[in-house]
Amino acid sequence: MTGALPIGLLAEITHRCPLQCPYCSNPLQLERRSAELDTVTWKRIFTEADDLGVLQLHLSGGEPTVRSDLVELVSHCARLGLYTNLITSGVLLDRDKLQALTDAGLDHVQLSLQDIDPINADHIGGFRGGHERKLAVGSAVVEAGLPLTINAVIHRRNIGSIERLVDLAVSVGARRIEIAHAQYYGWALLNRAGLMPTEPQVLEAARQVEELRLRYAGSIVIDTVISDYYADYPKACMGGWGSRAINITPSGKALPCHAAETIPELRFDNVKDKSLSAIWHHSSAFCAFRDLDWMEEPCLSCSRKETCRGGCRCQALALAGRATAADPACVLSEFHDALRSRALSESAAAKDEFSYRRIGA
Numbered sequence: 001m002t003g004a005l006p007i008g009l010l011a012e013i014t015h016r017c018p019l020q021c022p023y024c025s026n027p028l029q030l031e032r033r034s035a036e037l038d039t040v041t042w043k044r045i046f047t048e049a050d051d052l053g054v055l056q057l058h059l060s061g062g063e064p065t066v067r068s069d070l071v072e073l074v075s076h077c078a079r080l081g082l083y084t085n086l087i088t089s090g091v092l093l094d095r096d097k098l099q100a101l102t103d104a105g106l107d108h109v110q111l112s113l114q115d116i117d118p119i120n121a122d123h124i125g126g127f128r129g130g131h132e133r134k135l136a137v138g139s140a141v142v143e144a145g146l147p148l149t150i151n152a153v154i155h156r157r158n159i160g161s162i163e164r165l166v167d168l169a170v171s172v173g174a175r176r177i178e179i180a181h182a183q184y185y186g187w188a189l190l191n192r193a194g195l196m197p198t199e200p201q202v203l204e205a206a207r208q209v210e211e212l213r214l215r216y217a218g219s220i221v222i223d224t225v226i227s228d229y230y231a232d233y234p235k236a237c238m239g240g241w242g243s244r245a246i247n248i249t250p251s252g253k254a255l256p257c258h259a260a261e262t263i264p265e266l267r268f269d270n271v272k273d274k275s276l277s278a279i280w281h282h283s284s285a286f287c288a289f290r291d292l293d294w295m296e297e298p299c300l301s302c303s304r305k306e307t308c309r310g311g312c313r314c315q316a317l318a319l320a321g322r323a324t325a326a327d328p329a330c331v332l333s334e335f336h337d338a339l340r341s342r343a344l345s346e347s348a349a350a351k352d353e354f355s356y357r358r359i360g361a
């Protein structure tokens with residue numbers, strides 16, 4: 001049980017997607033179209049989210065624009081007063097669809113870019129012609145009067161493009177850009193050797209971001225997600241487990257984070273069976289790491305534990321073998337040196353190929 005209420009709900013309304021990004025945050029086992037919640041159920045969930053105190057509703061995927069009921073879902077959220085953010089690759093959007101979403105009350109668009117170079121961008125996303133479409137959609141979003149955030153996942157194959165990505169975001173009229181180093185869970189973990197940047201690249205990227213923040217102060221906000229493998233301390237994943245956000249999968253499973261299903265001992269409730277409020281307050285999965293009493297040493301006696309909350313549970317499981325271990329991104333973890341060595345060796349080996357997967361739109 002918690003007194004805290006969720007601020008955001010990430011609705012993965014589908015796992016279908018025309019892109020094949022090698023760092024996709026969706027689980028290894030994607031849910032099929034036939035398992036997706038219907039319109040009525042999603043609308044009920046959004047109403048329950050509003051009742052629970054959720055303020056921000058993120059419509060995500062996969063690619064959310066493959067759903068034919070997207071305008072109806074946005075309209076429902078707008079009537080509730082939820083702030084709606086569409087997280088999209090943009091490749092299936094055009095001006096008419098964008099206008100319909102705007103008219104329905106959409107509040108914000110977050111558009112992904114894979115790189116500044118069209119050939120490399122399309123190679124990374126596995127979708128030919130995608131970059132050109134994204135640029136057109138970015139301009140159309142701004143012309144429609146919607147606030148635009150550009151999301152750029154950063155890795156070895158595009159880390160040299162940060163300055164030009166920010167320049168582009170400014171020229172398109174975006175209000176924010178997220179320079180987000182790839183997080184190595186799920187599909188990204190499989191592709192880690194092809195994605196891992198070198199340490200000098202990561203340090204140079206951090207220097208550039210600071211310079212760009214000064215250069216573009218007042219024009220654009222530059223948010224960053226750090227590269228865990230070269231960090232000394234982890235971030236509080238999800239702002240703390242079960243503290244700020246809920247993920248709902250296409251079939252209705254309620255998760256504390258997008259990778260939570262990798263933790264085998266957890267059981268997840270489905271919004272088809274229980275109310276969102278009951279799940280948030282009482283589900284064993286949400287309660288599992290919500291407080292800090294699950295911690296082992298060195299987390300248990302660490303003065304930073306309220307800040308990082310142990311880091312990422314899914315990364316701890318994937319790299320240290322236990323979800324209750326300290327996140328190996330932490331310098332106090334017994335696995336930290338191995339993590340760093342892995343990053344150094346994989347980035348030096350500079351593997352060229354990605355493993356792609358596909359669940360079509």
Ligand code: FES
Pocket residue numbers: 185237238241257258259260311312313314315
């Ligand atoms: Fe699950 Fe970080 S992704 S806790």
